[in-house]
Amino acid sequence: MLNMAKRQLSKTSIKKPPPPPPASDLSRRAEWVGGEPIASLLMAKALAQPELVSLAAGFVDQESLPVEPTRKTLEKIFSQAPVGREALQYGTTIGYPPLRKLILSRLLQADGCTAAEWNLSPEQVIVSAGSNQLLFLLGDILLNPGDIVICGSPSYYVYLGILGNLGARAVGVECDEQGIVPEAIDEELRRRQAAGELARVKAIYVMPYSDNPMGVTMPEVRRQAVVELAKRWLPDQRLYVIEDVAYRELRYYGEDVPSLRRSDPEGETVVQVGTFSKSYSPGIRVGWGIFPPALLTPLLHEKGNFDFGSPQLNQMLMTTVIEQGLFDPHVAYLCETYRHKTEATLRALDEFLGPIGGIEWIRPHGGLYVWVRLPESIDTGVAGPLFDRAITEGVLYIPGEFCYPSEGAAPQKNMLRLSFGVPHCDAIRRGVQSLGRAIRQIL
């Protein structure tokens, strides 16, 4: 098992904000977006070699996508013309009211509390076209170029991209098998204070449920510690905690844990962002956010300018799926499917990577990923020897280097992420076997 708790944080760095880019036809923001997105790079590799097993993309299982429940629900919506017309019309910026109510009541139920205890109403729930949209919009209203968000090192690489796009800085702090380490956040805040940059730190981003890429779940004490810490620091200026619960429903072992929002009864510190992409369908792409009152109006203005309402049909579809009792059985079926895939991945790792020696991985309790540490001599990056060798052997993985913030805790070159979402169990086995061959050749 991987023991990242012992990892040294000594090699931290404090960088200046990026220098202004040269004048060009594009905006500064367009330049901050950077080079080729990771997804298209990997897609190109996969297309060039169709027999490749992709353990890279965080896509969901193709076979279990809910065609039948969705068909039935669409039929129901369109069997009544007025309902069908409502679904085909624009909605509101904040989102479809019945869905916002359902999201809230389900969250309250999951966390075992009441709306009064949470100091919350459906007016604070915003529905979006996927949670990524809200992560972007939230960043846009919160962050000036050069502002800082503290993230786990490693973290969800698309979110790191969003911060880069906004000219903000992701600063990484240590993560272990229980997720982001509160003491490491505290230390980082001290460092920023010493550097006179405390006011630039605007948020802490966490994924408390089966995170991307490590697959770890934060225990309750750690969740409470992160919220307390955010409240203790910066009493004059709010330090938000952005809680991304994308994988909460995909839990294959163990009990559910109350969210960080549960530890913020005043509701002024934690922003919770969630999605139906993983638990139902990314093609429908419905996400949500629960916002502190201070962020609500700016966020709604921002979203109003952006899309003045996410697709109404998709929101009504998700609402009806839940109301018809089709959602929970689907989640149960997904968890069963992914439990098999998790076990297939772990068995293959034991069989093909275990005997090599010096390789460790975290056993996930949910989500779609296994985070693997190779011997230190192996660079898993796209420019390193393993990446291309693995492709030649027939497998694609996500190099760990994509997942590290560019500042803060030093990235580790010998890490990689495997995703068991898409391939069948036999393909997973073949993919891990190919990876084993590639590693042996490099060693």
Ligand SMILES: Cc1ncc(COP(=O)(O)O)c(C=O)c1O
């Ligand atoms: C941690 C995390 N958050 C958010 C998302 C985005 O999901 P959505 O489809 O809702 O935009 C993903 C997708 O992979 C994810 O892994």
